[in-house]
Amino acid sequence: MKEEAIWQVAVLDDHPLIGKAIQYRLAQEPLLQLAGTFSQRQQLMAFLQRNPLDVLVLDYMLGDGDLDGLQMVKQLRMRYPNLRILVSSSVEKPAIVQLLLKAGVHGFVGKSEDQEVLINALHQVCRNKRFLTADMLLEMDKFSESDREMHEYLLPREMGDDLTLLLRELSPREIEVIRCYLDGLSITQIAGKYARSRKTISGQKQTALRKLGLRSDLELFKYKEYFSGLVQHH
Incomplete structure (x- = not known):
């Protein structure tokens, strides 16, 4: 000592x-x-x-x-x-x-x-x-x-808390759209399911991606399991 x-x-x-x-x-x-x-x-x-x-x-x-x-x-x-x-x-x-x-x-x-x-x-x-x-x-x-998007730097495991916070920024309809999209439905199918226009659904999907700090469908699907789990519990 x-x-x-x-x-x-x-x-x-x-x-x-x-x-x-x-x-x-x-x-x-x-x-x-x-x-x-x-x-x-x-x-x-x-x-x-x-x-x-x-x-x-x-x-x-x-x-x-x-x-x-x-x-x-x-x-x-x-x-x-x-x-x-x-x-x-x-x-x-x-x-x-x-x-x-x-x-x-x-x-x-x-x-x-x-x-x-x-x-x-x-x-x-x-x-x-x-x-x-x-x-x-x-x-x-x-x-x-x-002011780069945080997703460029964070791996899914490191993002836990922050993704949960980001998901809170999404409206219920945006969450519905992301959930359906991750389940494999196309924009047209989601529009039919919720009786909304294709343009509305597409806009909601783009807004959701922006709020989540993702720039493409590819990035969304890269974290598919991760997002699915969070969206289901939301």
């Missing part, structure tokens, strides 16, 4: 080597104490109930059976509002970072970065400063300027 340690740091990453590497590097940092490394959310939650922690280094993409990063962040922020969260991820996309910052993380470091960047980030976050690399800030500026 380093007696002069000020900040308690924990790592949640399902890749054991990441935890080991951070453990080795933090041993050389007098102001940072590694309180624990965890590969599963349950282990971390059990630890947090009994131990004080200043900063959590969180991998955005945990194993398939675990919560995605966004949900995890929201849960942690609710239960431990004083805990600072630094996300470390191989998914280095401005849209993801934007969502994470909105959810309350204090910094983001891509896994392609040198380990010293992570150490620097930890020091900044411990001092209650937000940390993003200059490259990421530039990417986010470009992303905001062009």
Whole structure:
């Protein structure tokens, strides 16, 4: 135990080597104490109930059976509002970072970065400063300027919360049209089913695609199973 340690740091990453590497590097940092490394959310939650922690280094993409990063962040922020969260991820996309910052993380470091960047980030976050690399800030500026659709950056699994929110923007009729379209009905068949004009149905489908951030039928069908599940429950 380093007696002069000020900040308690924990790592949640399902890749054991990441935890080991951070453990080795933090041993050389007098102001940072590694309180624990965890590969599963349950282990971390059990630890947090009994131990004080200043900063959590969180991998955005945990194993398939675990919560995605966004949900995890929201849960942690609710239960431990004083805990600072630094996300470390191989998914280095401005849209993801934007969502994470909105959810309350204090910094983001891509896994392609040198380990010293992570150490620097930890020091900044411990001092209650937000940390993003200059490259990421530039990417986010470009992303905001062009206001690109988020679907270019997000995979279905990473989009869970956000798709649900986007679906809420759809009117009941737009949802009906998307549901029928995914079931294989043509615009003409949907128009006949609901006794509306083909033009109306086509317009509702286009509006729904735009609201969902999709530019083509191909993109809609790429996420067919995903959307079907969400639309059915809507």
